[in-house]
Amino acid sequence: MNVADLLLHERQSLILKRLQGEGRIIAATLAQELAISEDTIRRDLREMAAAGLCRRVYGGALPVMTDDSSLTERLQLKPERKDAMARAAVPLFEPGMSLFIDAGSTNLAIAQAIPPGLKLTVITNSPMVASALLDRSEIDVVVLGGKLDHRTGGVIGAKAMADASNFHPDICVLGSCGFEAATGISAQDFDEAEFKRFIALRSRSVLAAVTNEKLGAAAPFEVVPVGKRDHVVLEHDAEAGYISDLTRAGVNVIVAHPTPS
Numbered sequence: 001m002n003v004a005d006l007l008l009h010e011r012q013s014l015i016l017k018r019l020q021g022e023g024r025i026i027a028a029t030l031a032q033e034l035a036i037s038e039d040t041i042r043r044d045l046r047e048m049a050a051a052g053l054c055r056r057v058y059g060g061a062l063p064v065m066t067d068d069s070s071l072t073e074r075l076q077l078k079p080e081r082k083d084a085m086a087r088a089a090v091p092l093f094e095p096g097m098s099l100f101i102d103a104g105s106t107n108l109a110i111a112q113a114i115p116p117g118l119k120l121t122v123i124t125n126s127p128m129v130a131s132a133l134l135d136r137s138e139i140d141v142v143v144l145g146g147k148l149d150h151r152t153g154g155v156i157g158a159k160a161m162a163d164a165s166n167f168h169p170d171i172c173v174l175g176s177c178g179f180e181a182a183t184g185i186s187a188q189d190f191d192e193a194e195f196k197r198f199i200a201l202r203s204r205s206v207l208a209a210v211t212n213e214k215l216g217a218a219a220p221f222e223v224v225p226v227g228k229r230d231h232v233v234l235e236h237d238a239e240a241g242y243i244s245d246l247t248r249a250g251v252n253v254i255v256a257h258p259t260p261s
Contacts, residue, residue, distance in 0.1 A: 011044055012053075019054055019063045023213035026060040026239060057216035059239055080258065082106045085209045085233045086113035088256035089173070092207060092231060095119050097170040100199050101129050103154025104175030106209045108132060114139070123167050125155040125195070142167075149192070156195040164199045171231075172203035177219035179210045179232075181245035184225035186218055193221035200224045209233040209256075215242050226251050 011034070018025055027045065031038040045061045048054045054061040086109035093099065095118060101111050103126035111129045114120065114136070121140040124130055130143045146159035152175075174196055178186040185200075185208055187193035200206050206226060212235050226232060228250035234243065236257045246253045 008044070011041075012048055015044060015048065015061070016053065019061065022237075023211060024057075024060060024062050024215070024239075025054070028059070030060075055217065059241065062213055062215075062217055079109070081211065081235055081256075082109040082209075083113070084258045085211070085235065085256040086110040087259075088254050089207060089209055089231075089233050090114055092171065092254075093118060093120060097121070098123065098167065099171050099173060100124065100164075100167070100169040100203060101126065101173045102175040102196065102199075103129070103149075103152045106211065107173050107175050110173055110209065123164070123169060125160050125164075126153055127155075128153055149189075152189075152192060154192075156191050161195055161198050164195075164202065167202065169199070169203040171205050171207050172200050173207045173209075174200055174223070176208055176210060176214055176223070178217035179208065179214045180216060180218055181242055181249065182225075183218070183222055185223040187221050187223050188219045190221050193223050196223045205229040205231065207231040207233070210238075211235060212238055215239065 015025055025045070027038050027041045031041045045054060045056055049056045049061065052064060055064055082105060085106060089110050090113045093114065098121040100123045101107050108126070108128050111132045117138060119138045121142065122133060123142045123144065125144045127148070130141050133139050133141050144155050144160045144163040146155040146157045149156055174185060176185040177188045185196070187196055200223065206224065208226065210232060215238060231252045231254060232246055233254045233256055236255055243253050
């Protein structure tokens with residue numbers, strides 16, 4: 001192996017580690033850090049994408065989207081970032097509101113972050129969300145029925161949709177598998193997307209807390225776009241272009257800053 005090949009191998013190993021740890025690569029930032037050209041980084045990303053090691057997006061790359069990890073595994077990923085997003089989201093909740101809280105690890109963090117004493121009605125398709133609110137007597141919890149999807153940790157399907165038809169939530173806290181500024185939230189599964197769309201369209205507004213690895217990623221099934229009544233919580237180091245695009249569309253963008261150590 002020559003020196004150039006060794007350097008290439010080292011760069012690509014670094015990129016993979018960053019994708020695993022941070023959820024995305026921004027080409028300009030990495031090029032500046034390594035004191036090399038953006039073209040070199042972009043060439044690395046093209047080669048890695050062709051080999052199935054990452055997904056190219058505008059300005060950088062994301063991890064390869066997989067649907068294999070369980071909810072239990074996802075709960076272990078970046079909990080401090082999800083907690084920061086949860087703290088940024090809960091000030092939107094006002095006394096007396098009705099919320100739908102979807103299944104998912106970030107949404108579970110949001111449920112756990114609801115301030116003590118805040119009187120709400122929470123409708124959920126997630127047994128874990130319901131369990132997290134079990135001792136919160138000031139919160140009325142309604143659990144939708146139906147068959148549990150073990151991958152998502154939520155109930156979907158006709159029975160869940162029939163139960164959801166009784167409600168018009170003030171805020172729908174919706175999980176996503178992918179998110180693009182132009183098309184909004186997307187999901188991996190047709191039935192999952194259908195259920196999310198049904199409850200979102202019955203809600204007065206949608207709240208999506210989107211981690212970096214889902215930005216710019218398009219899952220196979222579109223759910224709903226986000227608009228002027230809606231809220232999107234992003235991580236503190238989300239790419240500025242997404243913030244600008246959403247802000248121009250009139251979306252309330254909330255940036256979640258970590259707690260100082």
